[in-house]
Amino acid sequence: MTAPTDGKPRCPVDIDLIDADTFAEGLPLEQFATMREQAPVFWHEQKGSWGDGFWVVTRHKDVQEVSRLPEVFSSYERGALLHTGPAEDEEQSLQMTRMLMLNMDPPQHSDYRNIVQRAFTPRTIRNLEGRLQEFADEIVDRALAKGEGDFVKDVAAELPLLAICELIGIPAEDRTKIFDLSNRLIGFDDPEFRTSPDDAQVASMEMYMYADGIAAARRECPAEDIATKLLQADVEGGALTQEQFDVFFLLLSVAGNETTRNAISHGMQAFFDHPDQWELFKKERPLDAAVEEIIRWATPVMQFQRTALSDYVLDGQQISKGDRVAIYYSAANRDETAIDEPDTFDITRKENEHVAFGGGGPHFCLGANLARAEVRIMFDTIASRMPDIAPTGPPRMLRSMFINGIKEIPVRYTPGGKQ
Numbered sequence: 320m321t322a323p324t325d326g327k328p329r330c331p332v333d334i335d336l337i338d339a340d341t342f343a344e345g346l347p348l349e350q351f352a353t354m355r356e357q358a359p360v361f362w363h364e365q366k367g368s369w370g371d372g373f374w375v376v377t378r379h380k381d382v383q384e385v386s387r388l389p390e391v392f393s394s395y396e397r398g399a400l401l402h403t404g405p406a407e408d409e410e411q412s413l414q415m416t417r418m419l420m421l422n423m424d425p426p427q428h429s430d431y432r433n434i435v436q437r438a439f440t441p442r443t444i445r446n447l448e449g450r451l452q453e454f455a456d457e458i459v460d461r462a463l464a465k466g467e468g469d470f471v472k473d474v475a476a477e478l479p480l481l482a483i484c485e486l487i488g489i490p491a492e493d494r495t496k497i498f499d500l501s502n503r504l505i506g507f508d509d510p511e512f513r514t515s516p517d518d519a520q521v522a523s524m525e526m527y528m529y530a531d532g533i534a535a536a537r538r539e540c541p542a543e544d545i546a547t548k549l550l551q552a553d554v555e556g557g558a559l560t561q562e563q564f565d566v567f568f569l570l571l572s573v574a575g576n577e578t579t580r581n582a583i584s585h586g587m588q589a590f591f592d593h594p595d596q597w598e599l600f601k602k603e604r605p606l607d608a609a610v611e612e613i614i615r616w617a618t619p620v621m622q623f624q625r626t627a628l629s630d631y632v633l634d635g636q637q638i639s640k641g642d643r644v645a646i647y648y649s650a651a652n653r654d655e656t657a658i659d660e661p662d663t664f665d666i667t668r669k670e671n672e673h674v675a676f677g678g679g680g681p682h683f684c685l686g687a688n689l690a691r692a693e694v695r696i697m698f699d700t701i702a703s704r705m706p707d708i709a710p711t712g713p714p715r716m717l718r719s720m721f722i723n724g725i726k727e728i729p730v731r732y733t734p735g736g737k738q
């Protein structure tokens with residue numbers, strides 16, 4: 320480890336966690352292991368950013384500690400997204416960013432989360448399962464009719480989209496629009512998805528305009544969906560403004576989409592890489608354990624950030640008020656002090672307290688129950704109806720420092736099992 324003059328430990332390996340190229344070929348798992356072992360809380364320089372850098376947290380227990388202390392580690396102060404640009408740009412977007420509950424602290428956060436919480440309880444999701452199964456069967460029908468194609472687009476992307484469209488109240492025929500917009504919003508580091516430097520901005524504007532249309536339709540004709548709930552909500556003494564409605568809409572459609580798509584894509588790739596596990600899955604269907612393992616293995620969200628509201632000692636390291644802290648779920652999920660043999664993909668794993676949905680605390684993934692149901696139903700259906708699905712080429716990874724994504728998996732769809 321180098322010894323800088325400010326006394327803050329630096330990364331024990333040469334890596335730039337802000338550079339999307341670092342993740343272009345997959346997660347830097349060996350480097351994460353060295354970080355956890357030698358400098359579990361280290362200072363990452365980022366010139367020109369707020370504070371000129373941020374703390375990197377890689378151990379499982381530390382990720383949990385930060386996540387569960389919102390009174391010390393704020394999501395509101397500098398937002399929850401780790402910024403890649405200069406502090407001034409971040410400053411400009413902060414006001415808008417803070418309208419998302421992802422970037423709020425309690426008690427304000429709880430008021431907003433309560434509006435939609437009931438749409439995601441285990442019971443509500445159980446009631447949705449029949450519909451999810453119908454969707455999964457239709458997805459497999461279409462894939463089989465094609466014979467071969469891109470698993471990400473044909474299969475992984477479809478169920479999360481259909482499910483979230485159904486819940487929010489977005490007509491199914493508009494789902495390709497939501498697919499395209501969320502790619503452009505999240506894949507901003509990947510040239511394939513970005514048509515101009517400002518495209519993420521343009522995509523969010525397009526999403527807001529689309530949301531305005533849905534709001535107008537629901538005002539006229541309320542329905543049993545989240546869009547209607549948002550319009551009827553009463554927070555901080557009144558209804559949501561149009562702008563607040565729009566950003567809520569954007570958060571729900573993006574958060575539920577990319578993440579679950581990548582869990583399903585990584586899960587399929589993991590089965591291709593570990594054929595013994597696929598055989599076991601098909602034969603014994605350890606559904607719940609397999610779902611947790613797929614989600615841990617994928618860890619679609621690599622990290623979120625917090626900002627210290629007071630001085631705090633984390634794992635022996637002094638953090639100062641105002642410092643940003645990035646919690647790396649992707650490193651914590653391979654921490655052998657929390658997960659037994661973490662580099663083994665084991666779909667029968669009994670203890671699996673992964674942090675792919677967050678380390679606990681108020682922001683713990685709102686859609687966790689929905690995501691689990693989607694992953695379970697999708698793989699159960701694939702195993703039953705196209706058990707011989709096989710890759711025809713290597714996967715292509717998303718270039719991003721935030722989302723552990725797969726852009727494409729070329730596959731052959733072969734019917735089999737029960738039709």
Ligand code: HEM
Nearest residue numbers: 420421574575578579582620676677682683684685686690
């Ligand atoms: C495998 C799929 C998914 C993964 C890995 C995932 C991961 C995460 C993570 C890491 C967080 C932040 C937790 C924290 O800060 O403590 C989060 C929050 C959130 N997720 Fe998910 N998510 C997934 C699926 C979904 C789905 C299907 C939805 C449906 C709408 C969703 C909606 C949200 C929302 C709205 C938040 C913000 C919650 C808050 O600020 O209170 N997620 N998710």
